[in-house]
Amino acid sequence: MSDQIKYVLDEENIPKSWYNLTADFPTPMPPVLHPGTHQPVGPSDLEPLFPMELILQEVATERYIEIPEPVRDVFRMWRPAPLIRARRLEQALGTPAKIYFKYEGVSPAGSHKPNTAVPQAWYNKQAGIKKLSTETGAGQWGSSLAFAGSLFGLDVLVFQVRVSYDQKPYRRALMETYGARCIASPSTETDSGRAILAKTPNSPGSLGIAISEAVEVAAKNPDIKYALGSVLNHVMLHQTIIGEEAIKQCEMAGDDPDVIIGCAGGGSNFAGLAFPFLGLQLRGGRKRRIIAVEPAACPTLTRGTYAYDFGDTAHLTPLVKMHTLGSTFMPPGFHAGGLRYHGMSGMVSHAYELGLIEARAYQQVGCFEAGVQFARTEGIVPAPESTHAVRCAIDEALRCKEEGKSETILFNLSGHGHFDMQAYINYFEGKLVDQDYDEADLATALAGLPAVAA
Amino acid sequence: MSDQIKYVLDEENIPKSWYNLTADFPTPMPPVLHPGTHQPVGPSDLEPLFPMELILQEVATERYIEIPEPVRDVFRMWRPAPLIRARRLEQALGTPAKIYFKYEGVSPAGSHKPNTAVPQAWYNKQAGIKKLSTETGAGQWGSSLAFAGSLFGLDVLVFQVRVSYDQKPYRRALMETYGARCIASPSTETDSGRAILAKTPNSPGSLGIAISEAVEVAAKNPDIKYALGSVLNHVMLHQTIIGEEAIKQCEMAGDDPDVIIGCAGGGSNFAGLAFPFLGLQLRGGRKRRIIAVEPAACPTLTRGTYAYDFGDTAHLTPLVKMHTLGSTFMPPGFHAGGLRYHGMSGMVSHAYELGLIEARAYQQVGCFEAGVQFARTEGIVPAPESTHAVRCAIDEALRCKEEGKSETILFNLSGHGHFDMQAYINYFEGKLVDQDYDEADLATALAGLPAVAA
Structure with missing residues (x-):
């Protein structure tokens, strides 16, 4: 190491x-x-x-699809994105776990x-x-x-x-x-x-x-x-550059993640980090825990159904088999706008159905609390979406502390929050509250799923 | 190369x-x-x-002062900051010049x-x-x-x-x-x-x-x-880490800057990049052009006097010999708030008096125009202060084009503009105008300089 x-x-x-x-x-x-x-x-x-x-x-x-040279040439403006060891966060938590994050906020637009x-x-x-x-x-x-x-x-x-x-x-x-x-x-x-x-x-x-x-x-x-x-297969494909880099960088660090974490709205930043590691496993490598973190107010994987559904509310798109809350489901107005989607990438849903990944849902106040702790130790203010991954990484590190285990945790910090500071203002002013979705609305939305013969 | x-x-x-x-x-x-x-x-x-x-x-x-290890350890979170070749900007300008920038916006707070x-x-x-x-x-x-x-x-x-x-x-x-x-x-x-x-x-x-x-x-x-x-000697000292890194990075690139550019309010990001190169020259190295860029609405070097003055308007600070517009001078309300200072670092002022550096003043509309061109070619939205350095680098590259010279230009991109987007909104809405200071105000402020025996 x-x-x-x-x-x-x-x-x-x-x-x-x-x-x-x-x-x-x-x-x-x-x-x-x-x-x-x-x-x-x-x-x-x-x-x-x-x-x-x-x-x-x-x-x-095909397993691998070539990245065109002019695309790689643009990526050189900010890629490879750094893999960073969160030593100060580890110290603040007093955990024996090692925490790494892949930082995608270095891109010009500030995310993956x-x-x-x-x-x-x-x-x-x-x-x-x-x-x-x-x-x-x-x-x-x-x-x-x-x-x-x-x-x-x-x-x-x-x-x-x-x-x-x-x-x-x-x-x-x-x-x-x-x-x-x-x-x-x-x-x-x-x-x-x-x-x-x-x-x-x-x-x-x-x-x-x-x-x-x-x-x-x-x-x-x-x-x-x-x-x-997000959502579509070719988007998941393009995002795998994150995990492909991370595999090399973990080798550089002489470390191998036991737990891999990403927040999941449509699923692309999660898939980007996780799929290359999952591929290693499916080709005979060791099993790692891979956790998709979603908002409790829009819990597509943890509360949705695996069924054919439309990608949009107006029903213009093809039908994709995915974890869905129903295309008419209306999540409450929480702050991680990038996670407010009724469905989930078909590939991520399929992996979940096959038991290859775990899913976890978090309320937003605890996520912002984690985001602030991260900013005060690691300097970077996470995007509201990314705070979900931070929360999960911290919880896993605290579990390691309780269990006395020095596991290696890797999460995707998908973006910075420079354009989302109003959410932090609301958090500091105590205006941010945990929010639950409407159970009746969910039932109605699920009942309205299109009838597709098996 | x-x-x-x-x-x-x-x-x-x-x-x-x-x-x-x-x-x-x-x-x-x-x-x-x-x-x-x-x-x-x-x-x-x-x-x-x-x-x-x-x-x-x-x-x-002393010529060199050791950086404490705990400080270097924090710097590892984002330093060494990258030196970036602005190839897409060069292409857009059609210039034979090579343009490099040192990017300090990678720090957690977004600047140097x-x-x-x-x-x-x-x-x-x-x-x-x-x-x-x-x-x-x-x-x-x-x-x-x-x-x-x-x-x-x-x-x-x-x-x-x-x-x-x-x-x-x-x-x-x-x-x-x-x-x-x-x-x-x-x-x-x-x-x-x-x-x-x-x-x-x-x-x-x-x-x-x-x-x-x-x-x-x-x-x-x-x-x-x-x-x-800013302004104080120990601040200039700390910022020289920028130029010390840039010297090594220019060697990596196999290139040697002919022109070095930084925006100057109190002078610290300019000094940070320029002073290590200036030191090479003063110890027998080759002469480079070094340009401090200031706002035309607060033109400390180009229109100020070299005299003893207070650092603050309330006259609580010691007297520093510097280029000053007078401590009561009120610049108009332009958008580069970091450049709205009546004085200039004593070290930068001394270097200017000795003829070691040049100074140039720019109006803000042309600076934002340069900032937008930079964002559309290099992806990064510059802070309003940094757009002054971008404007100057572009102008120097266009001069090279006219003269058919392939000079190497290096500028300091001192920060990103993520928290200054209102200025860009004003620019796009045509509300941003060039602004001149009040000549009478300047005369009054200069007449009020403290009387210090030589």
Whole structure:
């Protein structure tokens, strides 16, 4: 074991391939179904929305897929991301455990999201696309795609949920600094937006509505494609660069994680860190505990059902078999906007069904408490989403203390909280409370799942 | 020349010593004078405010001063800071010049300020001090001292200029996340604050008033010392870690800068990058162009006088010979709050008088234009202060293009702008305008300089 704090790889050690867990799953994933016919979708069904290279990645079964050189060249701006030993946090906890975190907040947009925004922008550019449309809630994804678009000369149109557009002007400013155009959703620029506004002129918007607007714009214009920042298989694939780097960095540190932790909304930062380690296990390596942490107010894995469901509230998307709370489920307004999604990546759900990963749900006040302890020991203020992983890492380290075990804990610090300080203000002012979802709403949402023959 | 983008040194390459330019100045610096007697101050005059180790560094003449191991250990959290080749910016400009920047925004607080906050907190802790008081305007310094205090278990009291306290709640939240207490200045907690409030109950505050409050608290309580984030010799000393690293990194890159650029308010990030290179020159190395960039609305070097002056508006500090606009000078309210200071570091001023460095003043709109171009090519949104260095680097690169010269340009990107997005919003909305200072105000301020016998 070395005595370093940071494990930083050279640029030539940026992985040359993404890792595809599909190749190593012991049983294949259920197919994605057409929303009308309930038959497996083919590449042509997805063509209006995505360029063919991404569609092929969505259904790929090869274990490794090469990262294009121009994409790796952009990654050199901030990757390899550091693996950091949280020695001061360990000392503050008095734990015999070793705590490492992979820090993805070093990216220009401040989170792991550019790991997929850059290749998505690149493949679209290669396909002759001029413009991308997308939605954003918390703003991490919108600013990442805006950044990627600026590098490849693509116009980026971001439908930002109205309430976020109004309450987070600095996130919007970041997107505009990168040259993107932000539109408050619901907007008058699409049929779906106008339909909502006709009924509810003061609608605060929702991710579901914003997705509908972004998808509509892409579906109606051959020069515009749609980009999604989580959930889909190709997004999980792109994020595996995190875990591929972390495997090398753990070797540098002379250490091997016993517990691997990531927060999970759509599942991409969790999958990015965990899947390469899980692949090692499925190919004969040792078993590690792998924990997905979700908000108690939106507990997709711990309380949802494994079933076919729509990815959006307007039911425009294909049907994916996943852990879901039902596409009409309305989580309460907690602060980790990036974790407020009714469903979960099909790949993460499949791994959970196979018993390959654990899941845990946390209330937000304890997460912010962990975030503040982390900031005061390690200096970095975590994004509200990432505080869920911090909370779990601290709890595991305290368990090690109780049990007198010196396990090695690795978690993904998916982003910094520089654009989320209002949540910390609310926490300090005691305005942040734990929140439960509405049981009746959940029951209704689950009862409304589409009937799909087995 | 290598083909890398980032030049990242290992932790063991964090410099073991700070470089003291005083040792190599061809003529000695003028002494600091007591405000009452106009005689050179001795260490005991400064003891109520600073611990002895920092006072000794203030007057030190040795070329190298050892960095304590516990301070280096904290630096390992983010240092060595990367040297980055701005290839995409070079391409966008079509320049034959090579542009490198040293990126100090990787620190937890987001700027170069922790380079001095950490040793200042450490020396105070060693001296048995329990609490530090300071002032902050833009907030970079206050959050850096708050961060450093949290690591060493020191209480930190920050007098934040009222208008900044009200307008920048996220900066305040960052300081509070690190455990500091922020007080809007003028406050009812000090005589000087109460005196102001009695006269002007709605006073927006000023850096001068906040300094008076922070100094008063320290002067009246033996357990509390005062900490300053720029201007003083020991602050310049601590920042030389930037340039010491950059010299090694330029060697890694196989390149040697012809032009070195930093923005200058009190002078510390500029000095931090430039002084080690200047030392090489003064010890027989080659001459490089070294440019300090200041705001046209507060042009201390380009329009100020070299004279003895007070560091604060309330005239509590010793007299320092420096480039000054006069301590009563009121710059207009432009956006780079970190550059709104009437004076300049005595060391930087001395170097300027000796003809060792150049100075240049820029208006703010062109600086933000450069900041946006930088963000769209290099991904990082610069702090408003740092955009001055970016503007100058771009202008030098465009000069190289005109002259067909492939010079190497190195600038200090002293911090990111994540907590300054309102300035970018104003820029995009066309509300940002170039601003000139009031000539009559400058004349009055200069006429009011203290009369000090030569």
